[in-house]
Amino acid sequence: MILRPFLILLVLLAAAAAQAAPALQPAQLGIVINDDEPNSVELGEYYRIARGIPEANIVHVRIPGKPRKLTEEQFSRLKAEIDGKLRPDVQAVLMVWTAPYAVECNSITAAYALGFDAAQCANTCAAGKPSPYFNATGLPGAAEKGMRLAMLLPTGSVEEGKALIDRGKASGFRTPAAGAYYLFTSEMARNSRARFFPTAGTIPQRKLTIHTLRDDALEGKRDIMIYQTGKAKVTGLETLQFLPGALADHLTSTGGDLLGEGQMSSLRWLQAGATASYGTVSEPCNFWQKFPNPAVLLRHYVAGSTAIEAYWRSVAWPAQGVFIGEPLAAPYRR
Template structure:
């Protein structure tokens, strides 16, 4: 079935996204880089990224976080955020933290604590609602000016080689729009299918050269040209057999994907290692509220309008307090 882009979200109520007009994506001059001078990989990767993306040197903030802790307490984070914010001009709309850890602030993710403020209430009741994201499903190109929030993402630094490959995928994504597939899986892990009702229907979108595919399956294997892969599994198998396109977004609805260095469930880092360009996962038990994970039609419709990965992901999560955004923020394969 062939449909127009605007029909992707037809009939989904709250999930509807405005997709009619092309969007203006985040520019390098609006992005700040935060580099941990106590981590050599952060220093090397941060400077490499700055050069590859032509981020102005004055947008770089240097901090010191010794020993790469996985988690900060609220006071440690407050001091870190004050140090970062003091160096940023009003034109900065987003922040890339160039490190793998820390990725949590108590039960919050560090990206959400930075963007929306630390949400202590969700730590008392982690299986309850979280702070509402005012940027959810909006079309504003200026989140800081209009909502007082700067979008945040982490760029993992455990491997310089893998980080440079990730950056390369993000940069290349802006040069062409290849024929691609978007995969949405309803799995045997029933509790992790809470966002399946929001999957876009199977369709072909000729203007974006995108085929939307849905499956009742726990995995896909040996598939190529993947731009989107969203599923619900504690561990996603056969990632090594897949071919992701530059700019690909991939994530799973599961409790601890954002515990990047943990081993309870599959870390969201595995998506990037498999070739995705950005991902998302929760750092503490969120239960299976769809609002705490990327909403599929909102994510897809905004990405197809041409915004960057960081904008599309941030617009797709209604309650992001517990979720960490990772990857290359400026990737925009549908930029016009």
């Protein structure tokens, strides 16, 4: 269901006041560690301890060389290996590495959760296959039998990876006064989802103020819980302070090409202090359905969803999009 702009704030207020639906538990999350990458091994163990993940949920694989992209055949073998080592009750997986992040034109997180979509690669600017988890409630297995969500925990720096994990865990301890920022920018083609920006106002029950702005960048804000914009490169990140559990992303063609040298990588959001983000790994054109829907993302996050659930629920056609960050962050879950 797509929300009309004049109804968005009312729905958000109702969702914030409602009792949160059951969310993903640590015992339902699998961790996939690449034994060929020392940072993956160290951060995977750090995350397991920090979040109390059962040792039975840890899967060890070998991916030599840190390739950015896998072939469909390579990915099929990897997925079969992972699935063969997980219990049926595991609802999501955290892949502890930066690369590989793509399977041909698909993201690795979408290919894992929904299966590789070869048709999308025939024309990456074509419409995508609908996700059964878009704007869903409950766990992914209820939306589609056997479905498991997926997210990457980047491992380029052990120090940054541990800080990211710590932010995610800290998000569960208190609900601070915060801001959600939505920017309509001068890059018109990248404003395709602006119609779904929430109406400016407050959600008192969550101490959250919504700001809908016409500007190319934020500067100096210290209370950021959500920041969504449309820019090829976002400036001013070094002036900002993201709160624990913050979500941030930019609508652009290849933000999910995490190690690319063209448009801004979604990794920059995490390096700036956000806890989770999203970007597309191949040219999607500017379909809003291929990016997080602001109204849907906010609705689920303020209702208590974890970061991985809220982000996955917000993308209608996710085949090309990679989800990154700390999956269990949940600042509004009580």
